[in-house]
Amino acid sequence: MDQTTLQDALAAEEIKAANELTRRWLTSRAEIPAVASGLGIWPLLAVLATGAVEATREELLEAAGIDIGQAAYVPAALIDAARSAPALRFALAAWAGPRIALDPEWVAGMPVDAIGSLTGDPAVDKPALDAWASRNTDGLIEQMPINLEEPIELLIASALSVRTTWRTPFEERYGPFASGPWEGRGKVLTAAYKEEVVRVGPDAAVLTVQGDDDIDVLLALGREETPAQEVMSTLIDAAADPRWGRPASDLTAGAPSIGVTFREYQGPDPQTTPETTATVPAFALDSDLNLLDDAAALGLELASDDELAQFDRLAAQRLYVSQARQTATAVFSATGFEAAAVTAFGMAYTGFPAQTHPHRTAVVTFDRSFAYLARHRPSGLILIAGWVTEPGD
Structure with a gap:
């Protein structure tokens, strides 16, 4: 059975929207990162938008350059189409803590087998999340770029790698x-x-x-x-x-x-x-970016506001984006190019602090x-x- 190609899975306007997010994000910064992936962020904005309502949803959709109908199918289409590109790998997943009741419609809209669980114990969760990041970037990135010492009730992440x-x-x-x-x-x-x-x-x-x-x-x-x-x-x-x-x-x-x-x-x-x-x-370059520093360019201002965020169609509990980070790497050598990015949005309860427990971890020229x-x-x-x-x- 023939696989769907990227150019067939995504309309020209959707590819342009993803590229324009890359332009707006990178050019809005005082300094352009050594390596970054707007494509790693783009489907996560779509995933958040399908669980958001009112002004929070509109801000996310505007940043992604798509409507709510497109947001519902873009992540799964991107994952499916990436399988037709031998040099490209793309994965997306979400992990929910034991106290979160996810909206069944939101879960149904996620790619197949994309939902996992968090225990709330960093000693247990971190190795599993790091293994996912490494597995889905062919070992180029070995850690999930999120701080599990802070309260995380829901984690949404993408992983992208390219080798040629x-x-x-x-x-x-x-x-x-x-x-x-x-x-x-x-x-x-x-x-x-x-x-x-x-x-x-x-x-x-x-x-x-x-x-x-x-x-x-x-x-x-x-x-x-x-x-x-x-x-x-x-x-x-x-x-x-x-x-x-x-x-x-x-x-x-x-x-x-x-x-x-x-x-x-x-x-x-x-x-x-x-x-x-x-x-x-x-060149061989690495970066570790706090995406909340770029909340305005990425449509995350309301989503990351613990009082104004509205994700009523995502979970029964009130959540906001408390962390948003990306780790990326790129190597340009005599024989080829390889690069990867892992992007993660951590979500916590709004309105009141979640219970926490102390932990300790180690020619043209x-x-x-x-x-x-x-x-x-x-x-x-x-x-x-x-x-x-x-x-x-």
């Missing part, structure tokens, strides 16, 4: 960058292409590195004075529009663009295709800061994005 190998592998240069802002630093990777892989616009150059299994990683180098938020927004535009900018081969040697120079050489045969040499740094993202090529869905401030060792 380059169609054209890079070569590792034995030495750091020889010039530029990162002179003397970094592990330099180079690749030569006989195709058009660089497009240039007025304020950025974008390199598309194609991986196997329908995954691309795009790097964007902006002008030195351009804020990171603008470079990231430009990169998202370029990822969505194959007509963005113009190919580097259209440039003349006398009018180079950002990060693009030209060299001439003598070869034994006539040139019949565009030729590009890309020079980039290897990217030689300066640049933006990057990974996308699912056929659908255009952005999976991971971030900002590289330092070259890898």
Whole structure:
């Protein structure tokens, strides 16, 4: 039986909504994280919206860019469709404490086998939750990014991982960058292409590195004075529009663009295709983000207010989002790219403190800061994005 692809499971407007959440979230921050996943957050907002009412629901839906009908099927559709993408894994689950009575309609709307239990004892719950995070990211992330020492009555989480190998592998240069802002630093990777892989616009150059299994990683180098938020927004535009900018081969040697120079050489045969040499740094990045710092951009202001949150269609008890965190990692190497994100929303009782107990536990040359993202090529869905401030060792 054929599996549903991402581009079939999600409408173009839904893919755009998920990508726009990534843009709005990352560009709203004073500093763009080294690695982050708006896609890890997007279905969780949908899950919360199906259990919310009135203003809380409207805020969540507006942030997710979908209506309540779409919110009801997006999480399960995303999980089902991810199975058709060999390089991509996606999982979603919820765990309820013993004192929570979940709404049967909300439970029925969750993906199959997505509901688990919390005991309330961190010594028991933490290993199980950490094992779920590790299992669903192929070991890239080993811990659930939530503090179980604080009261948690309901936990909702997503896990995303992507792994691909380059169609054209890079070569590792034995030495750091020889010039530029990162002179003397970094592990330099180079690749030569006989195709058009660089497009240039007025304020950025974008390199598309194609991986196997329908995954691309795009790097964007902006002008030195351009804020990171603008470079990231430009990169998202370029990822969505194959007509963005113009190919580097259209440039003349006398009018180079950002990060693009030209060299001439003598070869034994006539040139019949565009030729590009890309020079980039290897990088390995991690981040641990408190998403409540970005509550306005993510539609969580009312949801995280212990007096105003309204989740009447989620549980019999009054709940609010007391924790929202994401742990993410990304590695760009000579042979490929791998990244993962685990996003978790912890919910606690509103209006009064829950009982707690004390516990104790132990060529284009990217030689300066640049933006990057990974996308699912056929659908255009952005999976991971971030900002590289330092070259890898």
